[in-house]
Amino acid sequence: MKTTTKIAAMFAAFAVGGLAPAYAAGTAAGTTISNKATVNYSVGGVAQTPVESSPTGNNAAGAGSGANTNFLVDRKLALTVTEQDAGTTVNVSPGQSATVLKFTVTNTGNDTQDVLFQAIQRANGTTGSGTATDNFNSTNTRVFVDSNNNGTYDSGTDTALFADELAADGSKTVFIVSDIPLTQIDGDAAKLSLVAQVAAGGGAGAQGLVINADTNGHTSPAMIASNGATVTLPGIATTSAENATTVQNVFADLSTSGVNSTGTADTASNGQASDTGTLLVISAKLTVTKTSKVVSDPINSSNPKAIPGAVVEYCIILQNTGTQAASPVSINDSIPANTTYVPSSMRGGVTVAGGVCTSGTGTALSDPSDGDNGSFVSSAVNINFPSPGVAAGTTTAASFQVTIN
Amino acid sequence: MRNKLIATMLLASASLLPTFANAQEKSAIEIKNEAFKEVSVPNSTTKKLVPASSAAPGEPLLYVLTVRNISDKPVSNVVVGNPVPQYTEYKLDSQTSSNAKFEVSVDQGKTFGSLGTLQKTAVNGSKSIAQAKDVTNLRWTLSTALKPKEETKITYRLQLN
Numbered sequence: 001m002k003t004t005t006k007i008a009a010m011f012a013a014f015a016v017g018g019l020a021p022a023y024a025a026g027t028a029a030g031t032t033i034s035n036k037a038t039v040n041y042s043v044g045g046v047a048q049t050p051v052e053s054s055p056t057g058n059n060a061a062g063a064g065s066g067a068n069t070n071f072l073v074d075r076k077l078a079l080t081v082t083e084q085d086a087g088t089t090v091n092v093s094p095g096q097s098a099t100v101l102k103f104t105v106t107n108t109g110n111d112t113q114d115v116l117f118q119a120i121q122r123a124n125g126t127t128g129s130g131t132a133t134d135n136f137n138s139t140n141t142r143v144f145v146d147s148n149n150n151g152t153y154d155s156g157t158d159t160a161l162f163a164d165e166l167a168a169d170g171s172k173t174v175f176i177v178s179d180i181p182l183t184q185i186d187g188d189a190a191k192l193s194l195v196a197q198v199a200a201g202g203g204a205g206a207q208g209l210v211i212n213a214d215t216n217g218h219t220s221p222a223m224i225a226s227n228g229a230t231v232t233l234p235g236i237a238t239t240s241a242e243n244a245t246t247v248q249n250v251f252a253d254l255s256t257s258g259v260n261s262t263g264t265a266d267t268a269s270n271g272q273a274s275d276t277g278t279l280l281v282i283s284a285k286l287t288v289t290k291t292s293k294v295v296s297d298p299i300n301s302s303n304p305k306a307i308p309g310a311v312v313e314y315c316i317i318l319q320n321t322g323t324q325a326a327s328p329v330s331i332n333d334s335i336p337a338n339t340t341y342v343p344s345s346m347r348g349g350v351t352v353a354g355g356v357c358t359s360g361t362g363t364a365l366s367d368p369s370d371g372d373n374g375s376f377v378s379s380a381v382n383i384n385f386p387s388p389g390v391a392a393g394t395t396t397a398a399s400f401q402v403t404i405n
Numbered sequence: 406m407r408n409k410l411i412a413t414m415l416l417a418s419a420s421l422l423p424t425f426a427n428a429q430e431k432s433a434i435e436i437k438n439e440a441f442k443e444v445s446v447p448n449s450t451t452k453k454l455v456p457a458s459s460a461a462p463g464e465p466l467l468y469v470l471t472v473r474n475i476s477d478k479p480v481s482n483v484v485v486g487n488p489v490p491q492y493t494e495y496k497l498d499s500q501t502s503s504n505a506k507f508e509v510s511v512d513q514g515k516t517f518g519s520l521g522t523l524q525k526t527a528v529n530g531s532k533s534i535a536q537a538k539d540v541t542n543l544r545w546t547l548s549t550a551l552k553p554k555e556e557t558k559i560t561y562r563l564q565l566n
Contacts, residue, residue: 042480069439
């Protein structure tokens with residue numbers, strides 16, 4: 001806010017002075033720079049009327065007899081794109097829709113421009129811009145400009161597809177919005193680059209023509225449609241020679257990091273700039289292990305065997321190796337054929353030692369569908385782990401017993 | 406004599422002509438001011454100078470002042486002054502001249518001196534050593550007279566902001 005006020009104050013000052021505004025990015029395009037020298041001299045010891053310079057040489061005496069040596073300030077075209085969470089990742093969940101990567105796009109040129117955008121799904125194996133390595137592409141990828149300038153993506157409000165009339169030194173927040181497939185797991189990462197392409201101002205509300213070449217013979221890569229087809233946008237290709245009456249376009253983007261609109265390495269002076277953000281999937285990762293042991297039989301007092309009438313204890317171990325809690329979790333297990341559920345044998349929160357349940361630990365659960373976390377319904381046990389569920393990096397277990405028919 | 410003549414002409418023309426600028430009185434001195442910029446030569450590391458008619462912010466421009474005595478008498482006390490145009494900065498140590506004292510001003514030509522000795526006054530009144538970007542005027546004082554038909558060249562660089 002402070003910077004904006006300062007710039008506004010600068011504009012006011014210049015307006016009073018009647019001068020063209022000077023930007024951090026440089027003197028405004030179209031400004032004429034005038035230069036004139038004056039010579040004072042003497043002949044025979046007598047001072048003469050001063051002589052002013054002209055581009056071709058002037059010898060007429062007196063103020064106003066010379067002429068300015070002029071040149072015209074060309075249009076410097078330069079953009080920068082900076083991901084707002086630079087160096088870190090944006091955490092997302094499997095199946096999350098409308099995830100947002102935020103970028104700041106700044107016009108570092110010296111004239112008002114429109115800016116067009118393209119999101120690039122980076123290839124698997126891409127690194128940088130956060131520690132994770134890319135291993136999937138998010139879906140339904142779209143780019144929107146922060147129309148209401150509140151720094152937050154507002155679905156239905158931030159619908160503009162290009163930055164309109166971005167003044168010299170002006171910047172906009174731009175969002176890449178995409179969805180995460182439900183099949184992604186904890187630790188998966190999608191890297192996306194926002195590529196910005198400079199275009200002519202084109203007037204308020206109208207998308208200006210792409211400036212796809214400059215007067216120095218540099219060209220811009222084509223843009224890619226959402227279906228992957230290459231789109232050669234209608235552009236302004238200016239290759240006219242050095243000229244004092246026309247403001248010429250000069251690509252001045254010097255960055256070679258990141259990608260261009262075709263997904264290949266960015267080059268300097270191509271009218272494009274980019275930066276990359278990372279969507280990191282954070283989730284629970286549950287491993288379920290089910291073991292069984294015979295706890296007693298009708299014949300042997302020790303070393304029980306799985307004979308009819310023997311009691312078998314099933315142990316269901318839940319191990320969360322993800323970065324998020326799994327909450328809530330519920331186990332539903334049908335009683336196997338040829339066995340009979342031992343009433344009131346369900347236990348929750350059972351201790352696991354050596355990869356198996358420690359019998360008798362945890363909390364006994366009753367069979368009716370009542371206030372506790374266990375129920376026996378339709379020949380199946382249901383054991384719930386309500387919030388906070390199974391915390392990241394922890395292991396818990398449940399057990400129940402059956403008799404062999 | 407000549408001065409008197411000009412003064413008389415001035416008076417006469419002031420009543421007859423709206424501006425004195427139209428009077429093409431030939432002086433003993435002719436001065437030419439040319440702007441150039443360096444451009445890369447394709448497939449080469451060398452650069453060439455081309456007349457500059459336009460430039461992008463950040464580009465340096467080379468100015469060449471040619472001061473020539475076109476009379477048949479020696480011309481002395483030659484002082485060449487050149488304000489630094491708005492939106493440009495003088496590039497430090499970029500001037501070349503022969504038999505001339507080079508000085509700059511950081512106060513629109515009120516006082517001149519060499520860069521490093523001049524002070525500039527900030528809005529809040531604090532003083533500091535002026536930098537190249539603070540230079541408002543350039544001045545060359547030729548230490549020797551220009552003989553008839555003799556010319557001298559002065560070059561300097563400005564950078565477009």
